[in-house]
Amino acid sequence: MSKKKKGIKNKKFLSVEDAAEYDYHLPVMLRRTIDYLVTDVNGIYVDGTLGGGGHAAEILSRLSFGGKLLAFDKDEEAIEHCRAKFWGELSTDTPRIVFVNDSFDKACDLAERGRISGILLDLGLSSHQLDDGERGFSFRQNAPIDMRFGGKGESAETLLNASGAEELERIFSRYGEEPFSRSIARRIAEVSRATPIKNTFDLANIIDQIVPKRFLNKTLARVFQAIRIAVNHELDVLETTLKNIPDSLASGGRIVVLSYHSLEDRIVKNVFRDKSKIIQSDSPFAEPAALPTLKIITNKPIIADETELTENPRARSAKLRVAEKI
Numbered sequence: 001m002s003k004k005k006k007g008i009k010n011k012k013f014l015s016v017e018d019a020a021e022y023d024y025h026l027p028v029m030l031r032r033t034i035d036y037l038v039t040d041v042n043g044i045y046v047d048g049t050l051g052g053g054g055h056a057a058e059i060l061s062r063l064s065f066g067g068k069l070l071a072f073d074k075d076e077e078a079i080e081h082c083r084a085k086f087w088g089e090l091s092t093d094t095p096r097i098v099f100v101n102d103s104f105d106k107a108c109d110l111a112e113r114g115r116i117s118g119i120l121l122d123l124g125l126s127s128h129q130l131d132d133g134e135r136g137f138s139f140r141q142n143a144p145i146d147m148r149f150g151g152k153g154e155s156a157e158t159l160l161n162a163s164g165a166e167e168l169e170r171i172f173s174r175y176g177e178e179p180f181s182r183s184i185a186r187r188i189a190e191v192s193r194a195t196p197i198k199n200t201f202d203l204a205n206i207i208d209q210i211v212p213k214r215f216l217n218k219t220l221a222r223v224f225q226a227i228r229i230a231v232n233h234e235l236d237v238l239e240t241t242l243k244n245i246p247d248s249l250a251s252g253g254r255i256v257v258l259s260y261h262s263l264e265d266r267i268v269k270n271v272f273r274d275k276s277k278i279i280q281s282d283s284p285f286a287e288p289a290a291l292p293t294l295k296i297i298t299n300k301p302i303i304a305d306e307t308e309l310t311e312n313p314r315a316r317s318a319k320l321r322v323a324e325k326i
Ligand SMILES: C[S@@+](CC[C@H](N)C(=O)[O-])C[C@H]1O[C@@H](n2cnc3c(N)ncnc32)[C@H](O)[C@@H]1O
Pocket: 025, 026, 027, 028, 048, 049, 050, 051, 052, 053, 054, 055, 056, 072, 073, 074, 075, 078, 102, 103, 104, 105, 122, 123, 124, 125, 126, 149, 237
């Protein structure tokens, strides 16, 4: 049993039902997030990152029978998990949840455009994906180094073996802020020319030969995270979605984002700020070139409280930001 699962089962304040409920992934800032998201019990909502369905269940619990939830995940396994989890909802004549096995940027093109009451993005990967020995997200388990959320696109294996040292260095330093980026990138490029990297331990062994033991775990975590961000184009998809999604929202509809990486949080902060400003035309006599489309609801990011941090270490890096369509 993973450390996380043991941790949950030992907590006095989680019931046995809760522990089973969150075996897949323990949702971060659950109630506060949904307090911000749901403002209309009859509304249409988007959960862009369904995962284990913890936030989705809370959204449904707040909606009336007239409400609807469109739940996206690139990962087919997450969708299947939630089909089973929400079987009661699905077996009614008018299920309030619809699953979409695709990237959340597709939420910008929904038929419900202009009528969405809120969208939630809980970024990154789920604990289940990290714990799954097959997906290659974790440096602690040996597996083919894949790291794609969905099965499409270039895998981490292709990226590592096909990229030159310069490109790899850029990925490790930009997405991982890794101090040993250059030497790790050079060594990977050198090794992979002779023997392609196939498994997580192939990569971990290369890093182990370069980085002093006392830095090893942190470097492994940063490099693996950087590769995952690059493979899934996470920052580009986030930025495009945030820029386009206001057009899909109804007036008063909300964008709620939980991020776990400083670069993600910076993108959220900047897009919210830019969309909440009047864009002036160059001439002082002209009408504004664009009026604001968003109002910022959380001036500073909200972080998890102490109780949650003892319960869920993953909440430590979480930042919650909210904006509302004007
Ligand atoms: C942190 S988990 C979400 C956990 C979820 N809120 C819960 O309560 O269980 C993130 C999920 O988002 C999915 N994901 C990441 N990027 C995505 C994208 N661009 N489009 C759709 N799903 C994505 C991952 O596959 C993962 O299942």
